Amino acid sequence: MNTPNFNGVNGNPFMEPKHGTTTIALRIKDGVVVAADKRASMGTFVASKKAEKVHILNGFTVATIAGLVSDAQYLINLTRANINLYELARGYPPTSKMAGNLLASIMYEQYRQYFPYYVNMIVAGLDKEGPHVFNLDMAGGITDEDFASTGSGSLVAIGVLESTWKADLLEKDGIAIAIKALSTAISRDTATGDGMDVAVVNKKGVKRLKPEEVKTILEAL
Amino acid sequence: MLGPQSMGYDRSPLMYSPEGRIIQTEYARESVRRGSIGIGIKSKNGVVLAGLLRVVDLNEPDHKIHKIGENIQAIFAGVAADGRILISRARLESEIFKLTYIDSIDIRELAIKIGDYVQLFTQQGGLRPFGVGMLFGGLDQTGPSLQFVDPGGGVVSCKAKAMGEGDSEAIAYLKEKYNEELTTDEMVVIAKEAIKKASRDVELQDENIVIEIMPYKA
DSSP states (O other): OOOOOOOOBTTBGGGSOOOOOOEEEEEETTEEEEEEEOOEEETTEEEESSOOOEEEEETTEEEEEEEOHHHHHHHHHHHHHHHHHHHHHHSSOOOHHHHHHHHHHHHHHHHTTTOOOOEEEEEEEEETTEEEEEEEOTTSOEEEESEEEESTTHHHHHHHHHHHOOTTOOHHHHHHHHHHHHHHHHHHOTTOOSOEEEEEEETTEEEEOOHHHHHHHHHHO | OOOGGGGTTTSOTTSOOTTSOOHHHHHHHHHHHTSOOEEEEEETTEEEEEEEOOOOTTOOOOOSEEEEETTEEEEEEEOHHHHHHHHHHHHHHHHHHHHHHSSOOOHHHHHHHHHHHHHHTTTSTTOOOOOEEEEEEEEETTEEEEEEEOTTSOEEEOSEEEESTTHHHHHHHHHHHOOTTOOHHHHHHHHHHHHHHHTTTSOOOGGGEEEEEEEOOO
16 A cells, blocks of 8 residues: 655655646647646645646636646736736736746746746637747746646656647647547556546637536547 | 914824814815716615716826726726826735635725825825825625725725715715615716716716716625
């Protein structure tokens, strides 16, 4: 039997990066698809089976989180607050690109103070320039990608994405690829599992898929 | 040669006059009375804010009603530059609250935060009191809420309020028409009429009146 490992960072169990995660985002025609598993791990221990890793930032922008849960939740809330203030002051929301760069600036500032936020995020969305998938690293680096994956299962998932992603995917194909990549990560990475959250951003806005819809697609793969 | 107000007590908000008044803040209230009128009405069925847009020359009209958060709107009368500062501060305070507690701030609490800030300017050296009266209206956990912040930092919970040029005429009209059961449609009519009463004989077009309706269902 596995014993829970609470050693954490520097012996502090609360600092154990809940790195066990796989999150995915990919560009489709006029939109993006994001997906993430629901497991939060503490070493070999499953700390939560219903972790929320896909967050809606505003009408056309979503983010996924991997890493230290507290840092990630705080950053999501902080980004949301800044997005709201932006919209209140101007009367229209910031683009996905601006939301991504805002978050990257906050992370870079912290990195430059020698204590980075322990997170790897994806900010994805649709704006007037088209669909965007931004991969944000711990140091505040931001890259615009066709598809991205973060977390311990990302190497497994990225293999599937690399071999199946192509430009101008239809929405249903994009969703199928995301679910395929995530289910592969769930089978091969012990720290990924407990179901999945899938969300789509298209011209109509953000839509979360219902668990039944995900199940149907998963069974049809 | 010098009247009692000219003994110098009116020169700084830091000194009471012998009658116990802070005359600088009273002057600040006077500058509210010169602003374009803003009205708020609250009933069981919601809150309505209304304001008069003053259009000068070929300038684009400024916003009169400002969104503070999901369920909060604000309107001010008086020195526009001062009002702008308070509006951004209210937005910031509401987001800071949300960052800490996830839920939205109560309107009374927000108004008190702004009132506290405004009050500093009546007690600290080198500062001029804010020349604005501000009405926060909206819906929160307590239901419909309408809060008035005055240049001295006072915060009053109101059923209906008018501030700005012609406020006494408007308030007299509101007193006559007010009851707790008003529907939002009735409140809109009353607010428009109150603004017309306040503008005395000036011809008013409907596009000069801005209205914000926040209906409430218990």
